Amino acid sequence: MGVEEDEQWMRRALEEAARGIGRTAPNPAVGCVIVRDGVELGAGWHRRAGMPHAEREAMADVIGRHGGEVLRGATAYVTLEPCSTRGRTPACTEGLIEHGIARVVYAVADPNPAHAGAADGILRDAGIEVRAGVLADEGLRLLRGFDKVQRTGLPWMIWKTAMSLDGRLTRPPGEGMWLTGTSSRAEVQRLRAEVDGIVTSGETVRRDNPRLDLRDPQWLEGREQPWRVVISRQGRALPEDAPLFTDAHADRTRVWKGDDVRGMLRRMVDELGVHTVLLECGGNLAGVCMDDGLIDEVVVFAAPMLCGGPVSALGGEGVADGVKLSEIQFARFDDDVMMRGVVEHASLTASAH
Amino acid sequence: MGVEEDEQWMRRALEEAARGIGRTAPNPAVGCVIVRDGVELGAGWHRRAGMPHAEREAMADVIGRHGGEVLRGATAYVTLEPCSTRGRTPACTEGLIEHGIARVVYAVADPNPAHAGAADGILRDAGIEVRAGVLADEGLRLLRGFDKVQRTGLPWMIWKTAMSLDGRLTRPPGEGMWLTGTSSRAEVQRLRAEVDGIVTSGETVRRDNPRLDLRDPQWLEGREQPWRVVISRQGRALPEDAPLFTDAHADRTRVWKGDDVRGMLRRMVDELGVHTVLLECGGNLAGVCMDDGLIDEVVVFAAPMLCGGPVSALGGEGVADGVKLSEIQFARFDDDVMMRGVVEHASLTASAH
Numbered sequence: 206m207g208v209e210e211d212e213q214w215m216r217r218a219l220e221e222a223a224r225g226i227g228r229t230a231p232n233p234a235v236g237c238v239i240v241r242d243g244v245e246l247g248a249g250w251h252r253r254a255g256m257p258h259a260e261r262e263a264m265a266d267v268i269g270r271h272g273g274e275v276l277r278g279a280t281a282y283v284t285l286e287p288c289s290t291r292g293r294t295p296a297c298t299e300g301l302i303e304h305g306i307a308r309v310v311y312a313v314a315d316p317n318p319a320h321a322g323a324a325d326g327i328l329r330d331a332g333i334e335v336r337a338g339v340l341a342d343e344g345l346r347l348l349r350g351f352d353k354v355q356r357t358g359l360p361w362m363i364w365k366t367a368m369s370l371d372g373r374l375t376r377p378p379g380e381g382m383w384l385t386g387t388s389s390r391a392e393v394q395r396l397r398a399e400v401d402g403i404v405t406s407g408e409t410v411r412r413d414n415p416r417l418d419l420r421d422p423q424w425l426e427g428r429e430q431p432w433r434v435v436i437s438r439q440g441r442a443l444p445e446d447a448p449l450f451t452d453a454h455a456d457r458t459r460v461w462k463g464d465d466v467r468g469m470l471r472r473m474v475d476e477l478g479v480h481t482v483l484l485e486c487g488g489n490l491a492g493v494c495m496d497d498g499l500i501d502e503v504v505v506f507a508a509p510m511l512c513g514g515p516v517s518a519l520g521g522e523g524v525a526d527g528v529k530l531s532e533i534q535f536a537r538f539d540d541d542v543m544m545r546g547v548v549e550h551a552s553l554t555a556s557a558h
Numbered sequence: 559m560g561v562e563e564d565e566q567w568m569r570r571a572l573e574e575a576a577r578g579i580g581r582t583a584p585n586p587a588v589g590c591v592i593v594r595d596g597v598e599l600g601a602g603w604h605r606r607a608g609m610p611h612a613e614r615e616a617m618a619d620v621i622g623r624h625g626g627e628v629l630r631g632a633t634a635y636v637t638l639e640p641c642s643t644r645g646r647t648p649a650c651t652e653g654l655i656e657h658g659i660a661r662v663v664y665a666v667a668d669p670n671p672a673h674a675g676a677a678d679g680i681l682r683d684a685g686i687e688v689r690a691g692v693l694a695d696e697g698l699r700l701l702r703g704f705d706k707v708q709r710t711g712l713p714w715m716i717w718k719t720a721m722s723l724d725g726r727l728t729r730p731p732g733e734g735m736w737l738t739g740t741s742s743r744a745e746v747q748r749l750r751a752e753v754d755g756i757v758t759s760g761e762t763v764r765r766d767n768p769r770l771d772l773r774d775p776q777w778l779e780g781r782e783q784p785w786r787v788v789i790s791r792q793g794r795a796l797p798e799d800a801p802l803f804t805d806a807h808a809d810r811t812r813v814w815k816g817d818d819v820r821g822m823l824r825r826m827v828d829e830l831g832v833h834t835v836l837l838e839c840g841g842n843l844a845g846v847c848m849d850d851g852l853i854d855e856v857v858v859f860a861a862p863m864l865c866g867g868p869v870s871a872l873g874g875e876g877v878a879d880g881v882k883l884s885e886i887q888f889a890r891f892d893d894d895v896m897m898r899g900v901v902e903h904a905s906l907t908a909s910a911h
Contacts, residue, residue, distance in 0.1 A: 507897065518725070535888075
């Protein structure tokens with residue numbers, strides 16, 4: 206089959222995978238489409254850890270629609286190299302072989318070096334044609350958190366801030382809690398739905414008393430609230446009646462004391478199973494994270510306002526030679542502008558390239 | 559004639575007026591369209607001080623195309639109330655009456671309180687039908703500098719800055735002079751063409767050695783280089799070989815020493831005849847101007863980069879309750895984003911409303 210056709214079907218598989226963003230940790234979001242004679246027979250995505258993998262979902266979808274026989278000789282497009290080891294569910298390589306799939310095309314090799322290429326060999330040994338690396342960059346973009354955890358033990362961290370045009374957090378008296386408008390705040394709900402956990406500071410809890418939850422029902426369906434981790438200095442009290450500690454999902458809040466932010470991020474991975482976290486805080490903790498190279502992606506909402514003065518949205522020492530962003534996106538939300546980009550140090554695994 | 563038709567022709571007159579932006583100081587940019595039986599007979603705009611006013615230009619255009627007879631009974635759409643006093647050119651009211659114009663529609667009353675409404679009376683006494691205030695807000699937008707000078711003796715000040723996403727000016731070593739890309743810098747050329755003068759600081763001259771000139775020929779045709787005023791502290795030397803002092807338009811550079819920025823802006827109006835100035839400098843002078851309420855409009859180019867650290871694009875004490883911007887515009891220039899807005903304190907004269 207031609208390169209263009211493979212890419213076309215891989216895009217469909219990526220669409221399926223994207224439905225799992227923010228829902229699958231500690232597993233990655235994966236999608237699969239099964240095609241025969243240029244026709245999509247069925248598709249599936251991994252819904253959450255413990256549920257079937259995308260390949261199993263897609264094969265079940267095909268069987269439900271057309272019966273199992275049509276799988277013989279079909280091509281499976283998967284966004285990640287199929288698993289080859291039995292975990293909570295049986296290995297996908299077994300399922301693909303059993304059902305007579307003739308060709309497997311995948312985007313990204315398994316980021317875990319112990320598994321990378323393993324399925325590739327098993328499938329070829331079973332007489333299945335394998336093609337790897339189709340739309341690998343796009344595929345890896347959906348696996349950033351999973352990939353970073355595999356490589357470093359740290360989560361992919363997205364720093365989100367809402368600031369004035371001159372990079373300040375000062376809020377005019379009487380303007381309520383927010384610099385930015387309602388459309389920007391709706392976008393923040395969508396952002397929170399992308400992640401497994403939210404990190405904030407004790408300072409932010411004391412000053413702003415934020416809820417840091419998913420309130421928009423469209424993003425909550427089929428998933429839990431993101432974890433909320435408050436990183437707080439030793440000896441500073443937090444308001445006991447804050448929503449973080451009293452609301453309906455207070456069991457998803459953790460307070461960790463100390464200055465070792467890097468260590469606490471590792472702990473989020475190890476104890477809470479997160480891959481991707483959103484950093485929502487003031488300039489001090491954001492500065493610590495930026496200076497320590499912990500931030501991978503940045504989402505800035507800039508409000509049409511100038512504040513001046515000492516309260517910067519990004520504190521810390523500053524990065525001597527600046528940090529460039531790539532994969533820039535812009536969007537306008539009423540009179541606010543959102544800029545989003547990936548920190549260039551946040552290099553991706555070489556295995557996909 | 560109907561409101562819609564009047565607005566339609568006034569939009570044409572505003573288009574003509576816009577051709578004069580940055581070219582007419584100490585006069586305002588004005589446009590005129592002459593219409594009869596729903597047909598545009600001719601149009602004109604004020605090209606520069608000492609040249610004919612827009613109404614004279616438009617009448618001459620009509621006479622050149624169709625002869626003077628067609629002016630009898632026609633309607634003149636002018637963006638500003640016609641002048642009624644003889645200055646360097648004869649009063650426009652006289653010309654409109656002489657040529658038999660039957661109806662005059664204008665957008666904005668003369669911002670000079672001594673003249674406002676004077677033409678209105680003269681024209682009505684001559685039997686001409688007059689309608690005022692059509693698209694007054696749009697008309698006033700073209701006259702902001704002229705209007706502010708009339709009301710306050712100070713120029714309309716546009717602060718332009720190119721900063722990192724977090725509001726800093728720190729430049730990575732080896733990145734050359736600019737945070738922002740070539741497309742943003744082309745837009746800065748267009749901005750400089752909007753103004754009569756550019757203000758910078760001695761600090762910026764010493765550090766960046768900028769040219770602060772119009773280099774794009776499309777913006778230079780029919781106009782002089784903007785004035786360049788360096789505001790410098792007493793006792794701090796400036797590099798004598800800087801382009802500002804040695805290039806082909808070094809005669810358009812002034813160095814004024816002292817701390818009285820407000821006084822120097824008045825002096826720019828009085829001695830150089832400017833209405834509109836562009837502030838291009840570092841955070842210190844920008845902060846002084848912001849804190850003192852001297853900035854009317856803001857153009858921020860944000861580069862896809864984070865710097866952190868102490869060098870803010872906007873210094874000063876900070877504005878206690880923040881300064882809101884209105885009339886927000888966004889544009890993307892490659893990976894930079896431009897945000898432009900009018901400072902809300904910069905209220906416009908009531909005469910147009």
